[in-house]
């Protein structure tokens with residue numbers, strides 16, 4: 001049975017075909033050994049196959065004309081890849097083709113021919129005899145009968161397997177007409193079956209040619225099986241990908257439609273679905289939270305957008321988050337201020353000892369608030385070393401005024417966005433710390449504490465200080481803009497309190513907006529009082545014991561202050577007290593004691609050996625070592641400046657990480673000593689034959705400033721003259737080349753440090769006398785304060801008489 005190609009012919013076309021000159025009966029004749037060649041472009045024709053071919057190239061037309069005239073067959077030869085030239089050359093053609101009879105032909109306009117060719121048998125070209133006007137080839141027909149072996153079980157199996165492969169293929173490929181599938185099923189010759197299957201649309205022409213060239217039918221069947229299975233694999237994969245894509249698309253569409261339908265149904269029924277309910281809930285909240293008009297409009301608009309959006313859209317989460325932020329902020333919720341001044345003052349005193357200035361400021365504010373409610377909130381800045389009660393004071397103020405308290409830390413904040421938030425377009429965007437703080441405060445008039453304002457940084461991500469300026473400016477903060485919120489938020493009812501260890505690193509513009517309140521640190525007596533009245537009762541209570549069970553003697557507390565802590569504040573003091581109470585609480589719990597009084601002599605038992613020695617008076621006075629005082633961020637500290645004079649080339653060595661100002665001040669001190677050598681009892685030649693080394697411990701901590709000038713000079717003169725310096729005399733002051741003593745800063749902290757260290761005499765510039773009123777009276781009373789104008793006066797106080805060599809040895 002001849003096999004038709006897959007191409008469909010139109011019937012009317014078929015009618016117009018002309019019959020070839022000789023009848024079909026001739027076909028049984030022997031095939032001539034020389035045949036005109038009809039080159040095929042990108043197609044392969046198999047025996048038993050009927051194909052319509054359009055013939056256009058002159059060589060092809062000539063070949064067909066010749067065949068028609070002779071009433072004989074043509075040789076159909078496929079062109080190799082890249083063929084298709086007008087004048088076909090033998091090199092362009094494969095050597096194996098199909099002998100075919102032209103059963104019909106039709107002249108088309110423009111000289112083209114439409115023919116119907118029927119494949120008869122395979123043939124191999126042995127040589128090309130002529131190239132013009134058509135290609136003529138000598139051929140060797142391949143007799144199918146030469147290969148037709150008996151149909152073994154194996155061949156049968158192979159055929160069935162190819163047939164079933166083809167069935168699966170037809171199922172997956174819709175381009176194969178059903179008739180073809182049925183026809184293939186009926187073929188019972190292995191070779192014919194292979195040829196028929198090789199026509200499957202997806203098999204490339206090169207592979208088909210290979211099938212044509214495989215003469216052994218069983219081999220051919222195997223080859224076809226391989227080709228087919230490859231196509232099957234490709235098809236299966238393609239189908240799988242397609243169906244997955246399809247599934248995804250369908251699900252989204254289905255969900256969307258279902259949602260829309262649900263909404264429509266609910267609307268029709270006058271019900272609200274879970275989504276609608278959520279939207280209405282949001283709207284209710286927006287109304288309830290009392291936003292200003294602008295914010296409310298914005299929020300409602302966003303809810304409207306949200307309700308228009310399919311629930312699965314990724315943007316819904318973003319919008320919902322935004323609206324939820326808006327409704328969670330305290331737009332109008334306010335606590336009522338306690339304006340009972342007497343009660344407030346009581347609360348402040350109850351929580352903190354001393355600190356009169358701050359307490360007064362707060363009471364004043366409350367008094368004015370009582371008279372005028374439009375009073376601007378103060379912006380305070382507590383400056384002082386750690387542990388002086390800055391944080392707990394903030395809390396206490398909140399308690400006294402009946403306001404909420406919220407605290408954030410600004411330490412290490414470098415990014416403006418941390419203050420002002422990220423724009424909503426960023427993934428995971430949030431409001432800044434201010435707005436976050438307001439949300440957790442829950443009211444719009446809390447006491448808002450911002451710690452470590454002296455430690456905010458500045459880098460390429462913008463300047464957080466600039467954002468803070470807006471927060472801390474009463475003119476602007478009634479409409480604070482956060483990038484995330486997009487609508488202004490009113491911060492004008494907030495009382496801001498910032499804290500800092502030092503003023504120097506706070507940007508100027510910020511410093512100007514705040515009322516600076518300094519908390520310099522406590523005197524020993526104050527600490528004692530704080531410990532007795534506040535820290536011990538607080539710790540007793542928090543450890544679950546009673547004041548009857550645990551008592552501290554005054555001596556014990558003083559011992560802790562002097563020998564187990566060294567600080568401006570009381571944080572470590574509180575810690576040590578807690579540690580002792582903990583140990584006693586354990587004993588009580590274990591039933592080993594009923595009540596304990598902690599005495600000074602017990603401290604070693606509880607806290608270990610003393611960590612600091614108190615009272616420098618007990619220490620030996622030395623040559624070349626003078627006692628200075630320095631200001632540090634954790635309060636003041638006492639330091640010892642050492643000078644060594646060594647024989648050798650004159651030189652000034654300075655160590656201990658001294659800054660430029662301090663180095664220059666050492667140079668000035670040396671020049672002064674040199675110029676006054678004779679008056680000071682020093683051999684002027686000594687400076688020419690000695691190197692001087694000035695060292696300021698602790699060596700690893702950077703130090704700077706001019707205020708150690710007189711201390712360095714004293715140590716220097718002591719070293720050159722051999723007169724020891726009194727250890728219990730601390731001094732501070734800048735020195736000029738002429739020996740004048742100039743004023744210095746940080747006096748309060750320095751005097752407190754001297755007082756803490758048990759210094760007896762404190763030498764300071766006369767010009768600093770006016771700063772003394774800031775210094776606690778107890779400190780002044782504990783020290784012998786000496787004001788000086790000239791270096792001579794310093795030396796008079798600090799230097800002892802030269803020690804005789806005999807005494808030195810003793």
Ligand code: ADP
Pocket residue numbers: 351352353354355385386387388389390391392393530534535569570571574
């Ligand atoms: P800062 O914030 O300055 O570092 P804290 O507020 O943490 O210091 O204070 C440390 C501890 O010392 C707190 O328990 C605080 O109650 C206590 N304290 C500090 N100053 C006083 C004071 N004047 N009266 C009572 N307790 C104080």
